[in-house]
Amino acid sequence: xxxxxxxxxxxxxxxxxxxxxxxxxxxxxxxxxxxxxxxxxxxxxxxxxxxxxxxxxxxxxxxxxxxxxxxxxxxxxxxxxxxxxxxxxxxxxxxxxxxxxxxxxxxxxxxxxxxxxxxxxxxxxxxxxxxxxxxxxxxxxxxxxxxxxxxxxxxxxxxxxxxxxxxxxxxxxxxxxxxxxxxxxxxxxxxxxxxxxxxxxxxxxxxxxxxxxxxxxxxxxxxxxxxxxxxxxxxxxxxxxxxxxxxxxxxxxxxxxxxxxxxxxxxxxxxxxxxxxxxxxxxxxxxxxxxxxxxxxxxxxxxxxxxxxxxxxxxxxxxxxxxxxxxxxxxxxxxxxxxxxxxxx
Amino acid sequence: xxxxxxxxxxxxxxxxxxxxxxxxxxxxxxxxxxxxxxxxxxxxxxxxxxxxxxxxxxxxxxxxxxxxxxxxxxxxxxxxxxxxxxxxxxxxxxxxxxxxxxxxxxxxxxxxxxxxxxxxxxxxxxxxxxxxxxxxxxxxxxxxxxxxxxxxxxxxxxxxxxxxxxxxxxxxxxxxxxxxxxxxxxxxxxxxxxxxxxxxxxxxxxxxxxxxxxxxxxxxxxxxxxxxxxxxxxxxxxxxxxxxxxxxxxxxxxxxxxxxxxxxxxxxxxxxxxxxxxxxxxxxxxxxxxxxxxxxxxxxxxxxxxxxxxxxxxxxxxxxxxxxxxxxxxxxxxxxxxxxxxxxx
Numbered sequence: 001x002x003x004x005x006x007x008x009x010x011x012x013x014x015x016x017x018x019x020x021x022x023x024x025x026x027x028x029x030x031x032x033x034x035x036x037x038x039x040x041x042x043x044x045x046x047x048x049x050x051x052x053x054x055x056x057x058x059x060x061x062x063x064x065x066x067x068x069x070x071x072x073x074x075x076x077x078x079x080x081x082x083x084x085x086x087x088x089x090x091x092x093x094x095x096x097x098x099x100x101x102x103x104x105x106x107x108x109x110x111x112x113x114x115x116x117x118x119x120x121x122x123x124x125x126x127x128x129x130x131x132x133x134x135x136x137x138x139x140x141x142x143x144x145x146x147x148x149x150x151x152x153x154x155x156x157x158x159x160x161x162x163x164x165x166x167x168x169x170x171x172x173x174x175x176x177x178x179x180x181x182x183x184x185x186x187x188x189x190x191x192x193x194x195x196x197x198x199x200x201x202x203x204x205x206x207x208x209x210x211x212x213x214x215x216x217x218x219x220x221x222x223x224x225x226x227x228x229x230x231x232x233x234x235x236x237x238x239x240x241x242x243x244x245x246x247x248x249x250x251x252x253x254x255x256x257x258x259x260x261x262x263x264x265x266x267x268x269x270x271x272x273x274x275x276x277x278x279x280x281x282x283x284x285x286x287x288x289x290x291x292x293x294x295x296x297x298x299x300x301x302x303x304x305x306x307x308x309x310x311x312x313x314x315x316x317x318x319x320x321x322x323x324x325x326x327x328x329x330x331x332x333x334x335x336x337x338x339x340x341x342x343x344x345x
Numbered sequence: 346x347x348x349x350x351x352x353x354x355x356x357x358x359x360x361x362x363x364x365x366x367x368x369x370x371x372x373x374x375x376x377x378x379x380x381x382x383x384x385x386x387x388x389x390x391x392x393x394x395x396x397x398x399x400x401x402x403x404x405x406x407x408x409x410x411x412x413x414x415x416x417x418x419x420x421x422x423x424x425x426x427x428x429x430x431x432x433x434x435x436x437x438x439x440x441x442x443x444x445x446x447x448x449x450x451x452x453x454x455x456x457x458x459x460x461x462x463x464x465x466x467x468x469x470x471x472x473x474x475x476x477x478x479x480x481x482x483x484x485x486x487x488x489x490x491x492x493x494x495x496x497x498x499x500x501x502x503x504x505x506x507x508x509x510x511x512x513x514x515x516x517x518x519x520x521x522x523x524x525x526x527x528x529x530x531x532x533x534x535x536x537x538x539x540x541x542x543x544x545x546x547x548x549x550x551x552x553x554x555x556x557x558x559x560x561x562x563x564x565x566x567x568x569x570x571x572x573x574x575x576x577x578x579x580x581x582x583x584x585x586x587x588x589x590x591x592x593x594x595x596x597x598x599x600x601x602x603x604x605x606x607x608x609x610x611x612x613x614x615x616x617x618x619x620x621x622x623x624x625x626x627x628x629x630x631x632x633x634x635x636x637x638x639x640x641x642x643x644x645x646x647x648x649x650x651x652x653x654x655x656x657x658x659x660x661x662x663x664x665x666x667x668x669x670x671x672x673x674x675x676x677x678x679x680x681x682x683x684x685x686x687x688x689x690x
Contacts, residue, residue, distance in 0.1 A: 058548060136590055180550070193594040203403060204594030205525070205551070214590045216583040216609055222617040223609070225590045231576055238561040245481055245559045245570045247592060249538040249549030264561055264568070272567040 027173040030166040030326040036280065037323070039316045040170065043278045044177050047253065053276045057178035061252035063208075063244060063265065064171070066185035066192060068258040068301045069282050070200065071163045072152075074291045077300055078159045079191050080123070082146050083130040102126055128229050131188060135224040136214060143194040155328075160199045165329040167282075170256075171200060179254070184208045184244060186236035186261055190227070208247040210235045240265035258282040263306040270313055279315035281306060286320040289327045372518040375511040375671040381625065382668070384661045385515065388623045389522050392598065398621045402523035406597035408553075408589060408610065409516070411530035411537060413603040413646045414627050415545065416508045417497075419636045422645055423504045424536050425468070427491050428475040447471055473574050476533060480569040481559060488539040500673075505544045510674040512627075515601075516545060524599070529553045529589060531581035531606055535572070553592040555580045585610035599623040608651040615658055624660035626651060631665040634672045 031037035046053035047060065067073035076084075087106055091098040098104070102122045105113040114122035131139070147160055155162055171181050181202055183192060189209030196202045211233050214225040235243040241264050244252065255262070255269035258281060270279040283294050283303065293301055310317050320327065376382035391398035392405065412418035421429075432451055436443040443449075447467045450458040459467035476484070492505055500507055516526050526547055528537060534554030541547045556578050559570040580588040586609050589597065600607070600614035603626060615624040628639050628648065638646055655662050665672065 058542065061550075182550075189591075189594065197403065205406070205527075205592070207594060211591055213578070214587050216586045216613070218612070223586065223613045225586060225613075231578070233558070233576070241561045241568065241570060242559050246534075246556055247550070249534065249552060267563070268561070268568045268570075 027176065028166065028169050030169055030324060032323050032325050034323045036316050036318045040173075040278070040280075043254070043276070044174065047276055048177050055253055055275045059250070059253060059275060060174075060177070060179040061182065061248060061250065062174050062179045062254040063182045063184040063248075063252045063256070063269065064167070065240075065257040065259070065262050065265070066183050066187055066209075068284065069256055069262075070167050070171075070183070071159070072290060073300050074293070075153060077187065078152075079187050080127075081150065081152075081159070082143060082191065083126050085146055085150055086130045086142060087126060097129065100125075100129070103129070131190070132212065132227045132229045135219075135226055136190065137224070139190060139227055140194050143191055147195055157328075160195055161329065163199060163329050164282075164324070165326045166324045167256075168200070168329055171202070174254070175201070180206065182206045182208060182248060182252070184235065184240050184255075184265060186210055186234065186239075189235075208235060208243045210239075236261045238264045241268035244268065254278040254280075256280045256282070257306070258284065259301045259303045260305045261302075263309065266306060266313070266315060267309075270315065279310075279313060280318060281310060281315055282318045282320065283307070284320055285322070286324075286327065288321070290320060292321075372521065373511065373514045375514055375669060377668050377670050379668045381661050381663045385518075385623070385625075388599070388621070389519065392621055393522050400598055400620045404595070404598060404620060405519075405522070405524040406527065406593060406595065407519050407524045407599040408527045408529040408593075408597045408601070408614065409512070410585075410602040410604070410607050410610070411528050411532055411554075413629065414601055414607075415512050415516075415528070416504070417635060418645050419638070420498065422532065423497075424532050425472075426495065426497075426504070427488060427536065428471050430491055430495055431475045431487060432471060442474065445470075445474070448474070476535070477557065477572045477574045480571055481535065482569070484535060484572055485539050488536060492540055502673075505540055506674065508544060508674050509627075509669070510671045511669045512601075513545070513674055516547070519599070520546070525551065527551045527553060527593060527597070529580065529585055529600075529610060531555055531579065531584075534580075553580060553588045555584075581606045583609045586613035589613065599625075601625045601627070602651070603627040603629065604646045604648045605650045606647075608654065611651060611658070611660060612654075615660065624655075624658060625663060626655060626660055627663045627665065628652070629665055630667070631669075631672065633666070635665060637666075 028037055028040070047055040064070055067077045071078065084106060087097070087103055091103060091107060102114060102125045105122060106126060114120065114126065116122060147158065150159060151157060152159055152162055174181055183196060183200070183202055183206065185192060185208070187209050189207050189211045192207050192209055193204035196204060196207050212227065212229050213231040215228055217224050217226055233239065233243070240262065244265065251273060252269050253273060253275045254277065255266050257266060262281070266279040270277045281303065284291050284301065285294050286292060294303060297304060307317065373382055373385070392400040409415055412422045416423065429451060432442070432448055436448060436452060447459060447470045450467060451471060459465065459471065461467060492503065495504060496502060497504055497507055519526055528541060528545070528547055528551065530537060530553070532554050534552050534556045537552050537554055538549035541549060541552050557572065557574050558576040560573055562569050562571055578584065578588065585607065589610065596618060597614050598618060598620045599622065600611050602611060607626070611624040615622040626648065629636050629646065630639050631637060639648060642649060652662065
């Protein structure tokens with residue numbers, strides 16, 4: 001017996017769902033109708049339409065830097081904020097930790113000591129203390145707990161509610177057009193994977209980041225992975241194309257970044273690519289709604305060389321102040337409305 | 346104006362398409378209706394049906410060993426066959442290569458010299474000569490060319506036509522049920538990624554394997570990745586859960602292997618997993634149609650400890666001779682029919 005009701009149910013859904021697409025709703029409503037939006041839509045149109053620029057869906061790989069590209073990287077990268085908060089949380093109950101000179105410097109607010117030396121050894125030590133020596137499950141639980149309670153000092157919102165609305169729309173727009181979206185970030189892969197799927201719709205297996213090698217152990221008859229500082233891989237600068245090769249294994253066709261740390265990735269994606277490619281740089285020009293550091297580069301988010309190279313390479317440069325109608329994603333239901341950053345038309 | 350014809354078209358397709366599913370076509374026709382097939386189907390039914398065992402699609406990660414699990418690993422793993430053939434191809438035109446003592450041993454058929462020492466240094470040297478020092482594009486082209494021309498010594502077929510038909514069906518069956526399928530192999534990730542999508546439907550970004558770190562370079566103004574022997578990662582034994590953590594970033598719910606090299610992966614997936622999990626071992630019992638080495642373990646494919654552990658862990662053990670109706674995938678159109686391995690009912 002044919003269950004007609006069940007067969008017809010999808011059609012009913014379709015009749016309600018399709019007119020939205022048919023109306024041609026704007027997939028990027030938080031972008032002003034300026035150059036970058038036009039360039040994005042023209043590119044996506046080209047690679048998805050049958051014709052000389054067509055790219056098969058399997059090859060539609062898009063890679064996104066995270067800090068400064070999908071969410072802010074000030075006053076410090078959010079993962080550093082996690083490390084600092086975690087030390088403050090643990091120190092009172094862990095005398096050995098509290099006795100560590102770099103921990104004492106951190107607790108005293110002495111950032112100069114942490115950042116001393118060419119390699120910022122103090123900061124690296126703080127990162128090691130908070131990112132190694134525990135199991136992956138313990139680390140994930142600690143990051144989750146922090147994300148649920150910590151708030152950004154300037155915007156007074158949970159960090160995961162500070163993603164850029166225009167970039168969220170861009171991620172969804174690309175995926176709706178058959179792209180597979182990846183994060184390729186200097187941040188730690190394990191840190192991002194805790195929330196990337198919920199926050200960006202990007203599953204853990206599509207997150208490439210700085211990483212170390214865990215150690216497999218059986219503890220009380222149960223398998224665990226213990227985080228170590230072995231085989232450190234820094235997924236930044238030249239490390240980004242290296243990470244792409246090692247973790248994704250093929251050349252993406254679109255890359256999105258915001259700093260000189262993304263230059264090599266942009267080059268790898270856009271120079272000599274057999275497919276039509278797209279490169280984009282988000283420029284932080286918006287002191288009113290976010291931060292302005294394009295004119296006064298900081299250690300995190302320096303954008304000098306990549307910006308110089310952009311015109312010759314055909315990279316699209318986004319001026320946050322001029323090209324974005326909205327900066328941050330709407331607050332989630334239940335959040336205080338007053339923390340919402342005002343739109344700028 | 347509503348385009349009813351367009352709206353209705355999917356329904357028309359549905360009416361033709363659905364009866365096939367409704368008829369309950371067997372998704373695993375190359376499996377005899379014995380224990381393993383029943384266990385696979387019961388497990389997939391459990392995690393996909395709403396109920397206490399349900400697992401959300403995002404968490405349906407299945408990991409497959411390759412050598413000995415998806416295709417044979419005898420008389421030598423196919424990647425070693427590639428390395429040997431590649432040395433033979435290159436040596437006549439490269440005097441420096443031909444003068445290498447290990448190359449001379451290989452050309453003389455002196456495997457004892459290559460395998461001497463605890464770490465088989467000679468063999469590793471041959472692997473380095475054929476897997477490092479070239480760009481990723483050059484390596485990919487060489488592997489492709491080899492795959493198009495080389496033939497397996499016993500079966501006289503191209504290597505990529507020696508995949509196990511029952512496992513191909515299993516990959517498709519899992520994907521049709523919302524699983525994301527990954528390879529997690531001791532073989533080289535770069536080697537497998539050249540053909541994994543075409544041969545298994547598994548894209549490069551879902552291939553985890555042994556790997557090294559490439560070097561990013563600009564050559565004549567073009568970005569290239571040069572394969573090196575730096576930061577060698579061996580994705581075998583304890584390295585398998587480590588690779589899963591580093592490359593996939595979450596615990597799979599199903600694992601398929603064939604040797605002690607897969608034991609740690611099977612443990613990681615099936616012990617203490619918060620979701621219902623599935624572990625399976627393919628046992629090589631079929632001297633007539635493939636190889637029998639379950640009773641006489643070789644260096645590649647040793648299955649002793651994992652087999653001992655299987656009953657206590659609830660791992661499903663497949664007896665190739667008894668549980669598989671067909672071993673190899675059908676030859677592709679145009680291939681000689683006489684190389685097709687006879688079915689065994």
